[in-house]
Amino acid sequence: MASEKSLTRARVVSSIAATAISIACGTNYAYSAWGPQFAEKLKLSSTESNMIGTSANMGMYAMGIPVGICVDNKGPRLAVLAGALLLGVGYFPLRQAYVSGEGSLAALCFYAVCTGFGSCSAFAAAVKVSALNWPHHRGTATAFPLAAFGLSAFFFSAFAQLAFEGNTGNFLLLLAAGTSGIIFVSFFFMHIYPHSAYSSIPTSDTPSSTDSNPLIPTRSQETKHANRGASMEPESGAAAPVTVPIKISETSSLLSSNASIRDDLEGDIRGLRLFMNTKFWFLFALMGLLSGIGLMTINNIGNDATALWRHYDPDTDPTYITKRRAMHVSILSICSFFGRLLSGVGSDVLVRRLQASRTWCLTIASAIFTIAQLLAITIRDPHYIFLVSSLCGLAYGFLFGVFPSIVAEVFGIHGLSTNWGFMTLAPVLSGNIFNLFYGVIFDAHSVIGKDGDRVCDLGLECYRNAYVVTLFSGLAALVVSLVSIQYDHACQRAAAKANDLNRVA
Template identity: 50%
Template sequence: MYASGIPVGMVVDNKGPRPGVFVGSILLGVGYFFQYRAFVAGPGSLGMPLLCIFSLLTGVGGCSAFLGAVKTAALNWPNHRGTATAFPLAAFGLSAFFFSLLSSLAFPDDTSELLLLLSILTFAMPVGGGIFLQVVPQTYGYRPVPESGMRADSDTSTTLKHFKSNESNQEAGTQADNLKDNSSEHSSLLSKSSTGSGPGDHPSHQGEEDRRRAEDEGSHRTDVRGLAMLKHARFYVLWSILGLLTGIGLMTINNIGNDVRAIWHHYDDSTTPKLIQERQLMHVEILSIMSFVGRLASGVGSDLIVHCFALSRYWVIVLSSFIFLLAQVCGATIENPHALGLVSGLTGLAYGFLFGSYPALVAESFGVHGMSQNWGFMTLAPVVAGNIFNLLYGQIYDRHSFKTENGEMDCKEGLQCYQAAYYVTLAAAVVGLVLSLGGVRWDWVSRRARGREKAVGTEA
């Protein structure tokens, strides 16, 4: 899913979001259906290479449908890009909880029916949504015409639309010059539009609107794609932060079951496998729900930070880093299994905060037109860091484990089974926090430099 982001992103950027969603739905349906058939037929019915191929299809399909949805949201709501992209991101994070809950209610303990459900719904839901998927053409900024209340394209100084047919080009040009002294307005699918500046308009509010309009137009003029990002130092900062923090999160997400088993075995050696399985499922649900909450909150919050307080979107990443740091402290110290929810809850929340705002941050840095393939480059970071931290956890856990009678590895040392892994991720979280604070500083310096350049240009 992560590794296919670059080629799939290029297709979405070049062919549009809707084809990406439809192709993704087909791959998801085919991949899960043949896994269902293999599960029903039993061992030997489908070779390991084919099983790997069908698993691959589900990953590529999920990536394709997801990028199509996120790209549409980013294009259609330019002023509220963080909020808009947070909704598909949040739904993506909640999907594990949704499908597991649905299957447990409809057919508990039946894996074959779950796979059949996945093959049907992961095909039908993107197809149903893709039918209504549309990128709405945007007009990035306009200025009011005091005499008639008409709008003029701010990027064209000599053309005024919707004027009466008997007006001459010379009169239009004169009115265009007069518009320079009027207040600017900004319009989007989520912001109110008006035809002129009223007596109640506050100067600071109008200045904020000008700043937002300039940022929005800048994100659409900027178009740095693919390998061209390698020339920009900002790419390496964003890639490193995403890699470190997602690696930390994925270590807990992928191994929370091992945490639960080790802690419960040490806390109460009479714990039944059924109870452990129930607790593992509970923590998966906590991770999914908190990730959903974090994605929505960070998307909306990052827009408020940018548009209401004129601060950097990097502050959301700082908050995510800090929550990750707290989660690692909990992971390295909690020995009571009843308190283990702090580890899964904080990890899910931090992971959600990270992913809920990151696509908007990438779009602001490199432009929205190549956003899908650029996001594909970014998602290579979790592939690298996630595997590093997962392998580290596995090696540490295995060193404290013993082989049971049935040949499986088990550890009953409680916190000692994996504590060292959380010490490493704690240090990584500190590095991530420092880098994200550096991003805030960098963004602040860049804004000041752009402000000085704009002031010099205005004076000239």
């Protein structure tokens, strides 16, 4: 008993370390707090500025597969150290470029990729450790690092506003030193601790509605493996394998207690086998449609606010506009934090209490995103643009707060990092398209002033068409999420029918 209490305390410390690491990994979402000033200092167009922001997103999402393979096969600790190094390597040269007022676009994009790569590496490790340390409460356990990731932009931008009063150079220095330092210190406290045994495993074929998840969900457990044992694959540095009889289905599964016997889901699906799975394509489409909306808003909410203020009151003090941009970054971050917590913990409630699909959280995210886009194409008064930033942050949090849990339960926990890497290819595509589209539209409505700055004084018309496109993306995601839930129900009914036939036979 004392040993188990000691392990529990150690897991709590490890979870705190993973959460601290996650706070340092979400700084890409603070781009709107320093990106406009950076572009102004270096005389960059909106399209060029969006290329830098998009490069950071590419580093964060495009590197998900190699990072995931590394974390799944080599353990999380190497990825944490790599993340600390890459974040410093990325942010410090960006700070130097801002101070000097010059830098090639290719080099700036490369440094931005490094910041994204570092964030991806350390964050993937933090989520994996949280999921493995608390397999019984995976949604809740991963909700905290996911929520901290969403709070990162607020944490750093608010601290910079208090300490540096809008000094962009010092803000970038804070990002370079702060992110690397937090991750490096937390590295020494983050470990995976073995679970010597799970709570009682029933010997009958009828699953209990309160049983906890095994680490690896298995396919057709009741019918195909009822009399066979399975060895749970240990994470690097964890305890030796533990053999348990596989006779129960997951109660924390994607749908209900019968979800594990669906014919098209296997216990450990990873790599190229994902492409043969129908559910993967539903999730990939949802990730692409929704993350693209969020990334466009995250990278450009500062431009939205600037355009509206310059049209609403041309005499507005630029310093005031800078503070308003930082405010919207904070709003996005705080709402993302609450969205991640709500969807992570709420999805556990959906599954355990209501026997419903976690995909309903994605439906909620789609609906909120759609409402936000409607507001974005109608709001002309800059005092109300906070409605767009708050709703987009909340929806983005709902999206990412539940998605890793869905991926883990549909495709297996031990391939989580690799499979998550495949999922994050979707934001690479949609994020690039939407961000560059926004930049092209904004530049088309801008003029070059005497000092070389690009300025758009048309207010809403500077960017409205970009949000028309994302409105249709939100509507499409709403439809896809509902179709996905219907597909889940159809699979569940077919599996239940097959199970009944097997029992009769």
